Amino acid sequence: MSINLINLSKAKHTFFASLALALLSGACFAEGAVQWGYEGKVGPSNWGSLEKEFATCKVGQMQAPIDIPSKSATAVTAPITTKYKASAGEIINNGHTIQVALADGGSAMLGGVDYKILQLHFHTPAEEKIDGKGFPINAHLVHKSADGKLAVIGVLFNEGSENKSLKEVFANMPAKEGKVALKSNFDATSILPSSLAYYSYSGSLTTPPCSEGVSFYILKAPIELSKDQLNAFKKVFKMNARPLQPLNGRKITQGS
Numbered sequence: 001m002s003i004n005l006i007n008l009s010k011a012k013h014t015f016f017a018s019l020a021l022a023l024l025s026g027a028c029f030a031e032g033a034v035q036w037g038y039e040g041k042v043g044p045s046n047w048g049s050l051e052k053e054f055a056t057c058k059v060g061q062m063q064a065p066i067d068i069p070s071k072s073a074t075a076v077t078a079p080i081t082t083k084y085k086a087s088a089g090e091i092i093n094n095g096h097t098i099q100v101a102l103a104d105g106g107s108a109m110l111g112g113v114d115y116k117i118l119q120l121h122f123h124t125p126a127e128e129k130i131d132g133k134g135f136p137i138n139a140h141l142v143h144k145s146a147d148g149k150l151a152v153i154g155v156l157f158n159e160g161s162e163n164k165s166l167k168e169v170f171a172n173m174p175a176k177e178g179k180v181a182l183k184s185n186f187d188a189t190s191i192l193p194s195s196l197a198y199y200s201y202s203g204s205l206t207t208p209p210c211s212e213g214v215s216f217y218i219l220k221a222p223i224e225l226s227k228d229q230l231n232a233f234k235k236v237f238k239m240n241a242r243p244l245q246p247l248n249g250r251k252i253t254q255g256s
């Protein structure tokens with residue numbers, strides 16, 4: 001395998017370590033660390049071909065994100081209830097987004113199942129749309145149930161007032177791959193709108209390997225962040241949203 005100079009220019013610590021190892025051993029470098037991104041040859045339209053494990057990105061029929069057709073959301077499902085709590089955590093730049101990883105952030109009841117919150121992260125522009133309407137940025141709150149199922153609460157943002165709950169996170173995002181500890185504990189409740197009314201659909205990870213079986217709960221009510229906060233994120237990630245995926249007859253439900 002040849003060494004890609006474009007990748008080299010975006011190098012990361014782990015990448016250099018792999019490269020050094022590869023050069024020393026003469027081995028095919030960075031095995032298992034496939035480079036993917038949001039543009040060009042490694043962009044979303046090619047994710048499914050980059051590596052065997054990413055095939056679902058191409059052949060999956062229940063992929064995320066989607067443009068939610070609100071009128072088709074007729075079935076009503078249980079309201080979301082949360083038992084989040086302030087938790088220690090880390091602000092991580094993983095090369096694809098800024099993630100706030102929570103040590104012990106509590107849980108949410110989603111569709112009658114208790115899910116523990118693991119982390120939240122951001123996409124710009126927002127990945128989901130509602131009736132074709134887009135938003136400048138969204139947060140995905142990622143949860144896992146005791147039996148290993150994933151559920152994501154999506155929070156949409158409009159540009160407006162400064163988001164005080166995200167002040168520390170957005171002021172301390174690592175510009176390069178890496179992480180810093182949160183100085184103040186973070187409570188996921190603080191970035192929820194007052195109404196937890198939602199649209200729900202069954203989707204996938206929106207990043208490789210695009211695994212399916214992920215339940216999405218997209219909150220109807222957007223919240224706000226300031227233009228400065230949005231620009232601070234865009235300085236680190238200009239664009240990190242997967243394009244919309246076909247609905248393929250999936251049913252949308254909603255709850256209040």
Ligand SMILES: [Zn+2]
Pocket residue numbers: 121122123140206
């Ligand atoms: Zn996401």
